[in-house]
Amino acid sequence: MKNKNIYDVIIIGGSYSGLSAALALGRALKNVLVLDAGFPCNRQTPHSHNFLTNDGKTPAEIAATAKQQVMAYPTVAFFNDVVTEALKTKDGFRVSLSGGEVFYSRKLIFATGIKDILPGTPGFAQCWGISVLHCPYCHGYEVKGMPTAIFNNGDTGFEIARLIRNWTDDLTIVTNRDASFSEEQWHFIRTQNIEVRTEVITNIEHNNGYISGVTFNNNTTLAVKAAYTRVPFVQNSALAKKLGCEITPEGYIKTNAMLQTTIDGIYACGDSISPMRAVAHAVFTGTMAGISSSKELIFENY
Numbered sequence: 001m002k003n004k005n006i007y008d009v010i011i012i013g014g015s016y017s018g019l020s021a022a023l024a025l026g027r028a029l030k031n032v033l034v035l036d037a038g039f040p041c042n043r044q045t046p047h048s049h050n051f052l053t054n055d056g057k058t059p060a061e062i063a064a065t066a067k068q069q070v071m072a073y074p075t076v077a078f079f080n081d082v083v084t085e086a087l088k089t090k091d092g093f094r095v096s097l098s099g100g101e102v103f104y105s106r107k108l109i110f111a112t113g114i115k116d117i118l119p120g121t122p123g124f125a126q127c128w129g130i131s132v133l134h135c136p137y138c139h140g141y142e143v144k145g146m147p148t149a150i151f152n153n154g155d156t157g158f159e160i161a162r163l164i165r166n167w168t169d170d171l172t173i174v175t176n177r178d179a180s181f182s183e184e185q186w187h188f189i190r191t192q193n194i195e196v197r198t199e200v201i202t203n204i205e206h207n208n209g210y211i212s213g214v215t216f217n218n219n220t221t222l223a224v225k226a227a228y229t230r231v232p233f234v235q236n237s238a239l240a241k242k243l244g245c246e247i248t249p250e251g252y253i254k255t256n257a258m259l260q261t262t263i264d265g266i267y268a269c270g271d272s273i274s275p276m277r278a279v280a281h282a283v284f285t286g287t288m289a290g291i292s293s294s295k296e297l298i299f300e301n302y
Helices: 016-027 059-070 136-143 154-164 183-191 279-301
Strands: 006-012 032-036 076-080 083-088 093-097 102-110 114-116 148-150 171-174 195-197 201-207 210-216 221-223 226-228 233-235 266-268
Touching (some): 006 093, 136 154, 154 183
Parallel strands (some): 006 032, 032 076, 148 171
Antiparallel strands (some): 093 102, 201 210
16 A cells, blocks of 8 residues: 555554554554544643553643654654544555555444533533642642532432542532432431532632632522532544444443454444543553554454
8 A cells, every 4th residue: 555645554543542553553663643633631630640650741741742652753743633423444544644645454443432421510620630629649749638529419329429438528518409319328428427408500610720619599609629420421532433433322332351442353442332431441442452453453454
């Protein structure tokens, strides 16, 4: 395949999992194109943690170093644009970009991540990933012992509160409506001295994304320094589903142990396949997708 627009593998998404896949493929001497729109989901997060050798660095710093290292491999190319269409062809895949460019590949890797659906509460979006958090293993150490809120109700709110109790004993569950806990859950909440607030949130007070308080519809304010919550999400790209890839009931792209989707020649990695939203997991799954796709290419050639 001599055409400059034809590659062994096209990777859609150039954050941690996509870069890791590109690294594995570049080292396997495969011609790779990484397509990325430049809007990673953690672009607002000030620091990344639990990734050995890079603990505490900014997400942008880790990504920049990774891209620099991947670019050292001459068979890996990058193109910044939004992918608008991906189609199955006789020989592989046809990928179209918003700028009109068209590329072809034998294999396709989705490293597109997910998109969080944030509530419209004033201040929430500005705090998301900075002080309104999704993962204590990523961010809990930095806010340990601080007054902390949980923005969920029922089983989800209880599960998060029980987990976060490990990092702080100053904990308030904010249900945003009538609380819906079982008797057993209420017993735990009371014995752990966890406060429950059922008023409706009207505003998240903050300073450049760092939360200071939660204002309710009765004009009272709960002073906190951190909050945890789970929010709904959708796949950041609908292209995998359009190509026929099966989506799990939870909303993730279904893959096997080798990161193959349910459509031949298509692989997926990173946040789009698992609720484990961590840099280390993205790197691992990206590496696996790169190795698996390169192995398939090698066995097709020899």
